[in-house]
Amino acid sequence: MTDLERLWEDYPVGPxxxxxxxxxxxxxxxxxxxHAVTRPLLAxxxxxxxxxxxLTGTLVHRDAGGxxxxxxxxxxxHAGPTGPSPVAFQADLPAATSCGQLLSSYVDRxxxxxxxxxxxxxxxxxxxxxxxxxxxPSVAGSxxxxxxxxxxxGTVRQTSSATGTNVQEAGxxxxxxxxxxxxxxxxxxxxxxxVYDVTGAAPAQVxxxxxxxxxxxxxxxxxxxxxxxxxxxxxxxxxDGHGTAGTRVLTVSLADPAQPAVADxxxxxxxxxxxxxxxxxxxxxxxxxxxxxxxxHPTGKRTDKEALAANRALVQHxxxxxxxxxxxxxxxxxxxxxxxNVAIPPADLGLDTVSVVGFTAAAPTRPTAIGLAxxxxxxxxxxxxxxxxxxxQTSARCPGCVQPLAGPAALGPAPDGKTDVFDFxxxxxxxxHVATGTVNGIIADRxxxxxxxxxxxxxxxxxxxxxxxxxxxxxxxxxxxxVESGRLGGLGRHEQIQAVRWFDDLAIVVTxxxxxxxxxxxxxxxxxPRLLGSLKLPGFSSYLHPLGHHRMIGVGAITAHERxxxxxxxxxxxxLSHIRRLDVHAFxxxxxxVAGEDARAFTWLPEHRTVLTxxxxxxxGYLAILRLHAGRLVTTTVPVGHGGDVDQARTxxxxxxxxxxxxxxxxxxxxx
Amino acid sequence: xxxxxxxxxxxxxxxxxxRLVRAAVFLGxxxxxxxxxxxxxxxxxxxxxxxVTNADNRDAYVYRMLLNCLRDQRRTRWWRGxxxxxxxxxxxxxxxEDTSExxxxxxxxxxxxxxxxxxxxxxxxxxxFVQLSEAQTAAALGISAGTVKSRLSRSLARxxxxxxxxxxxxxxx
Numbered sequence: 139m140t141d142l143e144r145l146w147e148d149y150p151v152g153p154x155x156x157x158x159x160x161x162x163x164x165x166x167x168x169x170x171x172x173h174a175v176t177r178p179l180l181a182x183x184x185x186x187x188x189x190x191x192x193l194t195g196t197l198v199h200r201d202a203g204g205x206x207x208x209x210x211x212x213x214x215x216h217a218g219p220t221g222p223s224p225v226a227f228q229a230d231l232p233a234a235t236s237c238g239q240l241l242s243s244y245v246d247r248x249x250x251x252x253x254x255x256x257x258x259x260x261x262x263x264x265x266x267x268x269x270x271x272x273x274x275p276s277v278a279g280s281x282x283x284x285x286x287x288x289x290x291x292g293t294v295r296q297t298s299s300a301t302g303t304n305v306q307e308a309g310x311x312x313x314x315x316x317x318x319x320x321x322x323x324x325x326x327x328x329x330x331x332x333v334y335d336v337t338g339a340a341p342a343q344v345x346x347x348x349x350x351x352x353x354x355x356x357x358x359x360x361x362x363x364x365x366x367x368x369x370x371x372x373x374x375x376x377x378d379g380h381g382t383a384g385t386r387v388l389t390v391s392l393a394d395p396a397q398p399a400v401a402d403x404x405x406x407x408x409x410x411x412x413x414x415x416x417x418x419x420x421x422x423x424x425x426x427x428x429x430x431x432x433x434x435h436p437t438g439k440r441t442d443k444e445a446l447a448a449n450r451a452l453v454q455h456x457x458x459x460x461x462x463x464x465x466x467x468x469x470x471x472x473x474x475x476x477x478x479n480v481a482i483p484p485a486d487l488g489l490d491t492v493s494v495v496g497f498t499a500a501a502p503t504r505p506t507a508i509g510l511a512x513x514x515x516x517x518x519x520x521x522x523x524x525x526x527x528x529x530x531q532t533s534a535r536c537p538g539c540v541q542p543l544a545g546p547a548a549l550g551p552a553p554d555g556k557t558d559v560f561d562f563x564x565x566x567x568x569x570x571h572v573a574t575g576t577v578n579g580i581i582a583d584r585x586x587x588x589x590x591x592x593x594x595x596x597x598x599x600x601x602x603x604x605x606x607x608x609x610x611x612x613x614x615x616x617x618x619x620x621v622e623s624g625r626l627g628g629l630g631r632h633e634q635i636q637a638v639r640w641f642d643d644l645a646i647v648v649t650x651x652x653x654x655x656x657x658x659x660x661x662x663x664x665x666x667p668r669l670l671g672s673l674k675l676p677g678f679s680s681y682l683h684p685l686g687h688h689r690m691i692g693v694g695a696i697t698a699h700e701r702x703x704x705x706x707x708x709x710x711x712x713x714l715s716h717i718r719r720l721d722v723h724a725f726x727x728x729x730x731x732v733a734g735e736d737a738r739a740f741t742w743l744p745e746h747r748t749v750l751t752x753x754x755x756x757x758x759g760y761l762a763i764l765r766l767h768a769g770r771l772v773t774t775t776v777p778v779g780h781g782g783d784v785d786q787a788r789t790x791x792x793x794x795x796x797x798x799x800x801x802x803x804x805x806x807x808x809x810x
Numbered sequence: 811x812x813x814x815x816x817x818x819x820x821x822x823x824x825x826x827x828x829r830l831v832r833a834a835v836f837l838g839x840x841x842x843x844x845x846x847x848x849x850x851x852x853x854x855x856x857x858x859x860x861x862v863t864n865a866d867n868r869d870a871y872v873y874r875m876l877l878n879c880l881r882d883q884r885r886t887r888w889w890r891g892x893x894x895x896x897x898x899x900x901x902x903x904x905x906x907e908d909t910s911e912x913x914x915x916x917x918x919x920x921x922x923x924x925x926x927x928x929x930x931x932x933x934x935x936x937x938x939f940v941q942l943s944e945a946q947t948a949a950a951l952g953i954s955a956g957t958v959k960s961r962l963s964r965s966l967a968r969x970x971x972x973x974x975x976x977x978x979x980x981x982x983x
Contacts, residue, residue, distance in 0.1 A: 141922070142919065142922055142923075142939075142969070143939075145915050145918060145919050145922075146832055146836070146939050148911075148915060149831075149832050149835060149912065149915050149916075149919075150911055150912050150915075151827065151828040151831045151832065153824075153827070154823050154824045154826075154827030154852075155849060156820055156823055156824060158849065159823055159849055159852045159853055159856070160816070160819075160820065160856070162849075162853045162856075163819075163852070163853045163855075163856025164856070353956070353960065354954075354956030354957070354959065354960055368956070369954065369956060369957070383954060383957070409954060410954075606814070606815070632814065632818055634868075702941075730941070734943075735943045735944055735945060736944070757966065781962075781963050781966045781967065781970075782959055782960070782962055782963025782966070783963075785944070785959060
């Protein structure tokens with residue numbers, strides 16, 4: 139690779155022909171405006187019967203089930219994969235009244251989307267489906283409330299989850315390649331599940347188990363059950379990345395750690411967007427994507443018009459089996475969603491089918507599932523609520539105009555600059571849609587959202603209808619609406635949000651263009667978010683981690699000559715109106731901090747006053763060990779492998795204070 | 811587009827130009843074609859700039875656009891012929907200072923990356939060379955982050971094992 143890297147850098151490139159590009163860009167915008175007049179109306183005439191599903195069942199009250207795991211379920215809800223949940227849609231999302239109505243909703247919207255080249259100019263749908271994917275935040279950080287914490291506005295220490303993963307939300311665990319309960323450690327390596335005893339002087343492997351029919355697996359651990367989530371390798375997406383990859387869920391019993399055994403094996407014909415575990419309940423958000431209907435495209439013998447007509451006919455003759463996901467627990471494939479449990483979204487929502495699936499680790503073959511016949515961008519789950527953001531319909535058919543093609547719709551809100559947010563209350567393994575809100579601005583990813591005591595806070599980027607700056611918004615639930623109750627705008631004009639960290643009554647936001655403005659926002663009065671202070675520094679932080687009430691770590695980068703250098707900063711946040719950087723450690727040129735993309739590559743060990751974070755340099759990976767000493771960072775590094783192995787490197791602090799380093803080459807204790 | 815936004819766009823275009831041209835070459839374009847593609851990509855981005863400018867995955871969008879432009883170009887290639895000449899109205903001719911060096915490097919790169927399938931090459935170029943994040947690469951290619959990871963490690967292993975790489979650069983330097 140070094141030869142290729144040298145060729146990359148040696149390749150002679152002149153300056154950008156900026157004037158030509160600008161002139162041509164302006165010219166095409168003018169051309170586009172002329173075309174826009176003839177643009178066909180999408181899904182015209184669709185009028186939604188708002189609230190139609192409102193009275194179909196008894197309202198379930200939040201306090202009925204409490205927030206404990208599994209408490210909201212009853213035996214009746216386990217009747218099968220489409221367990222009856224007549225009350226699944228209690229707000230303005232109407233459930234389909236019949237399978238016929240659901241199918242015509244798909245067909246109508248499909249006809250608005252299909253072109254002579256298939257979906258969206260030949261690019262199959264589901265383009266940006268993965269932007270909300272499980273492991274990889276580009277904006278990082280959140281802390282939940284801590285019991286008994288009642289001090290003034292400030293940061294709060296956050297440590298890894300009970301299974302050793304650095305997660306967004308305390309109490310809500312996230313899948314990872316390594317999990318531990320303090321005594322046993324499980325990890326995936328190659329296609330195998332390896333089990334280690336970590337109670338001795340050195341970790342000892344006690345068993346390995348080949349994981350069947352699943353690729354790129356990740357793990358959850360609850361009690362003595364490992365839940366394995368991965369891409370179904372029986373029905374993988376096409377080699378060109380088109381088509382929808384299925385998801386496989388295996389449960390493995392560790393009742394006898396030396397003899398791990400696959401207990402259950404369930405396949406879903408939809409791609410995993412998000413997986414979370416709360417107590418013994420596992421919740422999945424799955425996307426089915428647009429069906430591959432065998433579209434044709436124009437050839438020498440087939441004109442554009444003929445191809446379009448053929449493709450429209452294919453959409454018209456599609457069946458619900460094309461659109462709805464299936465589920466197979468070993469006894470044959472069946473439909474995951476009952477038509478009556480699928481909500482038909484507002485007409486401007488993109489075309490997709492999103493399933494919200496819940497099951498207990500003990501009974502993965504009996505999930506409950508509800509669906510939304512629309513596209514979502516971001517899934518954020520707190521202990522009590524699941525929030526999904528809508529992705530607007532792309533206007534695929536705009537002959538001759540310069541289309542931003544298929545993807546960008548998912549990049550931002552609809553042309554009116556607004557993003558729908560659907561709030562699902564969680565009761566055990568069931569999810570109930572309880573409210574919808576509209577956010578004016580762009581929600582970048584799950585780390586931009588936070589929920590505390592049922593109220594939602596969001597960090598948004600600018601949209602076409604907002605001022606060109608970022609904002610913090612607070613929402614309260616009024617009936618079935620999420621109503622904006624407070625807004626603080628003007629955070630970083632022309633800049634993008636890089637990191638957000640939420641506390642009960644505080645948000646810390648990093649934006650970036652050339653310098654790193656870090657803002658502290660007081661949320662104690664949700665109706666009046668207040669800017670406490672800001673700090674500008676070169677470079678930026680893409681992951682923030684609070685060490686405690688006085689100190690915070692920012693992991694990020696500083697850019698020079700198109701090459702970025704990873705850096706870790708130590709901040710004093712004891713006075714939020716005067717955040718100070720106490721120290722910064724920059725790594726070599728061309729390094730990147732993996733934690734900026736994947737918070738799981740970061741561990742804070744309070745008892746050692748040490749931060750561990752993985753740094754990548756070309757193909758090589760290093761674990762940076764940063765010890766806090768007298769307001770400084772004392773840094774050493776340890777190699778952790780090469781290539782794809784670097785992304786798998788993890789560190790875990792055990793309850794007894796010992797620290798495990800898990801790399802492709804094995805599991806060992808780390809001497810600090 | 812107002813003046814501020816246009817200034818931001820120009821700055822972005824200037825910053826990205828080198829990476830875009832190199833990426834196009836690594837994705838299989840010849841030197842002139844690569845500059846055309848980079849230019850077309852940026853021109854198309856201008857039209858969608860208001861939606862893109864604050865999007866967190868702006869880079870993913872831009873590189874997706876580059877891949878689409880490349881695909882469009884390939885689609886019409888059979889009747890235009892495969893000769894790498896500046897075709898666009900925005901003639902690219904004199905911007906490549908040393909055409910022979912560019913041609914030699916592009917050639918070496920194409921031979922080196924020929925061992926990879928197109929999906930794997932796309933991942934390597936976006937993730938490894940352009941240095942998009944895993945999530946951005948996934949978004950740009952419309953695949954899952956897990957697939958990015960597995961394709962990347964497979965491809966890097968493949969390239970590392972490839973003996974041809976050793977004599978790659980003899981003629982280009």
